[in-house]
Amino acid sequence: MFSVFDDLVGQEHIIDILKGAVAASRTGSDSQEMTHAWVFTGPPGSGRSLAAVAFAQALICPNQGCGACQECHSAATGGHPDVEIIRTEGLSIKVEEIRELLSRVAWAPSMGGWRVVVMEDADRLTESAANALLKAIEEPGTRTVWLLCAPTLHDVLPTIRSRCRHLQLRTPSVETVTQVLIRRDNISQPMADFAARVSQGHIGRARYIATNKSVRTNRKVILQLPLQLGSLAATFQAAQILVDLATEEANSSSASKDEAEIEKLQAAYGKGATGRGVATGAAKAVKELEKEQKARATRMVRDSIDGLLLQLATFYRDVMMVQSGAADSMINSDMWTEIEDHALHISTHSAVQKMSAIMEARNQLAMNAAPLLTCEALMCHLARR
Numbered sequence: 308m309f310s311v312f313d314d315l316v317g318q319e320h321i322i323d324i325l326k327g328a329v330a331a332s333r334t335g336s337d338s339q340e341m342t343h344a345w346v347f348t349g350p351p352g353s354g355r356s357l358a359a360v361a362f363a364q365a366l367i368c369p370n371q372g373c374g375a376c377q378e379c380h381s382a383a384t385g386g387h388p389d390v391e392i393i394r395t396e397g398l399s400i401k402v403e404e405i406r407e408l409l410s411r412v413a414w415a416p417s418m419g420g421w422r423v424v425v426m427e428d429a430d431r432l433t434e435s436a437a438n439a440l441l442k443a444i445e446e447p448g449t450r451t452v453w454l455l456c457a458p459t460l461h462d463v464l465p466t467i468r469s470r471c472r473h474l475q476l477r478t479p480s481v482e483t484v485t486q487v488l489i490r491r492d493n494i495s496q497p498m499a500d501f502a503a504r505v506s507q508g509h510i511g512r513a514r515y516i517a518t519n520k521s522v523r524t525n526r527k528v529i530l531q532l533p534l535q536l537g538s539l540a541a542t543f544q545a546a547q548i549l550v551d552l553a554t555e556e557a558n559s560s561s562a563s564k565d566e567a568e569i570e571k572l573q574a575a576y577g578k579g580a581t582g583r584g585v586a587t588g589a590a591k592a593v594k595e596l597e598k599e600q601k602a603r604a605t606r607m608v609r610d611s612i613d614g615l616l617l618q619l620a621t622f623y624r625d626v627m628m629v630q631s632g633a634a635d636s637m638i639n640s641d642m643w644t645e646i647e648d649h650a651l652h653i654s655t656h657s658a659v660q661k662m663s664a665i666m667e668a669r670n671q672l673a674m675n676a677a678p679l680l681t682c683e684a685l686m687c688h689l690a691r692r
């Protein structure tokens with residue numbers, strides 16, 4: 308029983324609550340443990356959508372989330388008729404998408420238990436989309452369970468969050484992440500140590516760094532950028548390097564996916580079919596898909612830039628650590644010499660300002676600012692003493 312929760316590293320406090328809810332949900336009546344709407348919050352990498360999906364599996368699995376049965380499997384891969392996993396490819400979730408979703412989930416669950424909707428990016432709901440969703444959440448007596456995920460509670464409209472039970476995930480410790488990488492991914496101890504430390508408790512990122520040499524090389528390039536802002540030309544070049552690396556990272560993971568999706572779609576229409584109706588239908592569908600893929604690619608580049616900016620911020624964090632005499636808690640200890648040298652050249656006040664400038668740039672990008680311009684402005688700020 309309950310093995311779907313095994314992957315939720317360092318989240319024992321919420322696993323107990325979810326198990327209680329699953330047990331209560333079997334009694335069929337609404338109880339304190341089991342409610343219809345939940346919000347999972349936590350920093351990127353804490354596993355908030357992992358937790359929501361595990362909960363969805365446990366709710367529909369005959370064995371309360373064994374992780375091995377057909378129900379558990381199809382729920383996690385999006386093939387279960389009673390489980391909807393909404394992953395956003397664009398920058399926002401629009402009201403039309405919510406209306407379409409509501410018409411899909413309006414029916415009683417096919418298996419007689421629960422219908423579960425996992426919304427991975429509830430923070431991307433537009434206001435009108437959130438209002439449409441609110442009506443569905445408020446509806447009494449339905450068998451639909453809403454599992455919303457967002458970085459923080461503030462990212463969810465107050466009207467919605469007041470109707471949800473809130474679960475806050477923790478950032479797992481560096482030691483916990485290290486152990487998972489060694490145990491689950493067969494990564495060597497030194498590499499696991501390194502990846503866990505530089506990814507700051509972000510398990511997905513840690514695994515990515517540990518298993519991907521080019522990502523490790525890119526990290527080095529990013530951490531060298533603060534040392535290369537000597538001239539205006541170099542400053543602009545640094546911004547370009549950052550955006551290029553992010554684009555490259557994002558493309559390498561989306562290109563193969565795009566191709567596979569198009570092939571699958573063409574196969575569905577019968578590739579090479581010559582009937583006129585079929586051919587136009589297929590061409591139209593491919594065009595639609597390409598549009599969606601483009602939106603996804605844009606978002607992936609933004610996510611990559613965000614990851615690289617976070618990495619850049621750790622440089623200035625470490626500078627401050629050295630300045631405050633706490634060098635042993637450095638994240639990027641492999642760059643010890645460069646960071647120590649930089650700590651002599653800028654004041655702590657300036658390091659703080661540079662860190663906030665990086666965070667501000669991340670906020671602006673999250674609000675759809677132009678990536679290159681934002682990075683250029685940031686690099687100009689970082690170039691100041």
Ligand SMILES: [Zn+2]
Pocket residue numbers: 368369370371372373374375376377378379380
């Ligand atoms: Zn199961």
